[in-house]
Amino acid sequence: MTWDPAVEESVYSTEQVAAWLEHIRLPTSYLEYVKSPTSYPKTDDSLRALMRCQISRFPYENLSVHYSPTHLVDISPDTLYEKLMGSERDEGRGRGGYCMELSIFFHHMLRGLGFQVYMTAVRNRGRKDGVPGGEYLGFTHINNIVHLPSGQRYSIDVGFGGDGPTSPLPLNELGQAVQNLGRQEVRLIHDNIPKQKLKEPKLWIFQYRNAPENEWNSFYSFAELEFFQHDFEVLNWWTSAKTLHRWTVLVVRFLREGEDVQFSSNPTLPLANDVKIVGKVMLVDNVIKVNLGGKTSIVHSFDTEEGRLQALSEYFGISLTQEEKQSIRGWDKALS
Structure with a gap:
């Protein structure tokens, strides 16, 4: 080529x-x-x-x-x-x-x-x-x-x-x-x-x-x-x-060896030359799921928009603007 x-x-x-x-x-x-x-x-x-x-x-x-x-x-x-x-x-x-x-x-x-x-x-x-x-x-x-x-x-x-x-x-x-x-x-x-x-x-x-x-x-x-x-x-x-999973609110973060399930902006990571992926944490609508290389399990659930926004911050380090937060109101995937 x-x-x-x-x-x-x-x-x-x-x-x-x-x-x-x-x-x-x-x-x-x-x-x-x-x-x-x-x-x-x-x-x-x-x-x-x-x-x-x-x-x-x-x-x-x-x-x-x-x-x-x-x-x-x-x-x-x-x-x-x-x-x-x-x-x-x-x-x-x-x-x-x-x-x-x-x-x-x-x-x-x-x-x-x-x-x-x-x-x-x-x-x-x-x-x-x-x-x-x-x-x-x-x-x-x-x-x-x-x-x-x-x-x-x-x-x-x-x-x-x-x-x-x-x-x-x-x-x-x-x-x-x-x-x-x-x-x-x-x-x-x-x-x-x-x-x-x-x-x-x-x-x-x-x-x-x-x-x-x-x-x-x-x-x-x-x-x-x-x-x-x-x-x-x-x-x-x-x-x-x-398409794009409009029927689901979805976030997936792969976990490196040394990272916690909950997000940290300053994680303690090994100094090894190879990066190992050991699991994933997922937000699916109103639950947080974790898979550490085996069975997927639910570790957290919420029923309100406030709870979902908190989960986005705690597990993914994502903070939305006020305009973004308001935009889901009236949308079919909005929580109470």
Whole structure:
């Protein structure tokens, strides 16, 4: 594949990329690159560290659908930087986002570090009781594909929520299983989906199984085809208006080894060179659920908006503006 270096510039400045590197709490072995982001190493290990720091720092959340005057989502990179990093992040204004927000933001950070990366669109499958099945539907998801100097290609999905991978997944024909959270394994296989009439090109299919003895099941598929910001502006209009779990208030934060279930802006983290994801904490409507690599359990529940706002702060470090808090009034997902 031939890359055009003229289009590899990030929309974010070197100062913004450096601020992000500091914000995601890199392992100590990578801290030297905060001062020189473009010298960040382009290796399998360094890419895995970035991905895990990203998904444990910025939660998957659809709050803008419920807690905003428009009930829509703005995915322009400048808006994303302000939302995720926050001009007042020391006061808890930093947020997360849904797949297009998180992946577009991460895409430009990778570009700012000098990675060869492009975005592609993804077809999800429908779900019943949380389990994917049936047809692959339209493009409602997003993914980044990174090409390393070694020649290895990786899928880097930082926006699939609690069902997403916690490591980069190699794009090769081996389809090897990669350990995910707990006993769960994930992989990519190169194959056709049932609705394809043209058998070439094959698609990459993201699969999971919750234990090694279980059968594989498929979540989504994508092609190695570059999509652009304008493409996702179109897809975001439909996704944020018609899907995006509008029937659920949802927040998911992955937990790094050394982090508490309750959010801390100054967690005690190990100085190890590897970042380990050991669990996840989730807000689903009016409950807080926790999974530490095994069974998911409810640890907290609430029946009022005041209780939900408190849970957002305590478990995710998210504080909404007064305008955002008022915007859910009259909305079908508002609590009493």
